[in-house]
Structures are given as C-alpha cells and as structure tokens.
Amino acid sequence: xxGITQSPRHKVTETGTPVTLRCHQTENHRYxxxxxxxxxxxxxxxxxxxxxxxxxxxxxxxxYSVSRSKTEDFLLTLESxxxxxxxxxxxxxxxxxxxEETQYFGPGTRLLVL
Amino acid sequence: SQQGEEDPQALSIQEGxxxxxxxxxxxxxxxxxxxxxxxxxxLVHLILIRSNEREKHSGRLRVxxxxxxxxxxxxxxxxxxxxxxxxxxxxxxxxNNRKLIWGLGTSLAVNP
Numbered sequence: 001x002x003g004i005t006q007s008p009r010h011k012v013t014e015t016g017t018p019v020t021l022r023c024h025q026t027e028n029h030r031y032x033x034x035x036x037x038x039x040x041x042x043x044x045x046x047x048x049x050x051x052x053x054x055x056x057x058x059x060x061x062x063x064y065s066v067s068r069s070k071t072e073d074f075l076l077t078l079e080s081x082x083x084x085x086x087x088x089x090x091x092x093x094x095x096x097x098x099x100e101e102t103q104y105f106g107p108g109t110r111l112l113v114l
Numbered sequence: 115s116q117q118g119e120e121d122p123q124a125l126s127i128q129e130g131x132x133x134x135x136x137x138x139x140x141x142x143x144x145x146x147x148x149x150x151x152x153x154x155x156x157l158v159h160l161i162l163i164r165s166n167e168r169e170k171h172s173g174r175l176r177v178x179x180x181x182x183x184x185x186x187x188x189x190x191x192x193x194x195x196x197x198x199x200x201x202x203x204x205x206x207x208x209x210n211n212r213k214l215i216w217g218l219g220t221s222l223a224v225n226p
Contacts, residue, residue: 004156042202043157043216058213090156099144099206100164103214105156 003027004106006091012112019078021109023091025071032074033092033103034058034066036085043090049074081113118146118203118217126223133190135220137203138183146179146186147204147214157202160188193224 003026013019023032034046035058045058047066055066063085065077078085088110092103118139127133137146145164149157163170163179163186170177176189190197200221204214 040218042218045213048213092157100162101206102147102159102162103157104159107156108154 004091004093004104006089006106006109008109009107010110012114013081014114015082016080019081019111019113021076021078021089021091021111023074023076023093023106025074025093027093027095027104028071029093029095029104030071031094031096031101032068033094034064034074034076035090035092036060036087037090037108038087046076046089078111081111083113085111086113087111118205118215120201120203120217120220122220123218124221124223126225127193128225129193129195131193131224133193133197133222133224134187135201135222136185136187137217138185139203139205139215140184141205141215142208143181144206144208146177147206148175148177148186148188149202149204151200151202151219153199160201190222193222195224195226198222198224 005024007022033048035043044060046064049055049068067075088108090108091106094101094103118137120137147162148160151157161172161177163177174191179186200219202219203217
C-alpha cells in the first residue's frame, strides 16, 4: 500500500446521511481514482482525477461527488448515503507512463449503510 | 460488456502445484495487466503484457496473451500458501482512455 492511506478504514452510517472518504498519497502522483468493489461486480470506477481540481466521472458516479484541492488528497463524498452504496471503497493512484500506467491501491474503506 | 471475464471463479490446489487462471475479453487492448488481492487488502500489480507480446515471465509468474482469441492466462508455478489470494486481470484499451477494465477475479486457495 505504498504511500497511500485511506480514512476511515471502517464506517457505519445511516441512510440519508452524507459521508466523506479520504484518500491521501505521499507519492506526488498525478492520477487518483476511486473504485468500489462488490461481489459479482468486481472493481468499478466511480470518479478519477488527473490533477488538482480536474476530475471526471467513471462508470458508477451517480450519488457520488469528488474533490481534489491538493495533489495529495482526493475526497469521495456520498451526498446522501443509500444502502446500495454499502461496499468496499478503494483509492488508487498512478503516475502517467502512457498506456503502460499501472495503479497502486490503498487498503480500502469498508462502508456499511444501514 | 467490455469487462474481462476470468475463469475459473475459484481454484483450490495443494502447495507445490501449478495454478492457471484465464482472462477473456471482447475489446481491442493496448495491454493487459494482472493484479493480486489478499483478503482485506488493496490490489497489488503483478505483471503487464503488451498487445504485441505473447509471453512474459516474472519470478514464478508466467503470463501469455493471445490477441486472436482475446484471452490471457496467468500461471503461478510451484505455488505456496502465501499465494492464496484473488487474482484480477485488467485491460487497457487503445487510445487515450485512461480507464482500466477489470475482470471479476479468480479466487485461489493454496492448501499447505
């Protein structure tokens, strides 16, 4: 989990509440990603960032927003949590090496929405 | 779906045996990557094979790629209990698309 931390690592929340997950990197990598991992679906990209204040949507972005005000931090916000957002959330980073970019993952955040 | 499809979904072998898992896909790719995920942890990059490569080795790992069949295989030789993990293929499409397309993974159990 080289240089990537996620907080919190575990969270239980109630439906309708906002939740913010934080990803912090010490690698100074340009690209950051938020994924969710669910049984039967594998990894699905929620949002990604290609620089400070530059973000774009992934395949499952509805109900999520992101912000990146500093290179090292990428925040994922569930605006109003729903039970379908119960999942394990992974942050990943990469340093662009063109098409051969590989991604480095954080340890994950387990979120339970009751 | 562009998703990589892996088989088998689960594999159980004895220590010392070889483990083979496969990834099939439908899109054109620039490269294909394999990652490992230990239980409760994030994914770790193992190896990348380019679309113009047919075989690649890294330690006890051997990856093959057949672009005509749109499939790849990951072979772990002389497996160890520590190889117990889930293994995922990830596809890098052609062009400027930054997104990786992920398979559903193969769960490997290596029994001592």
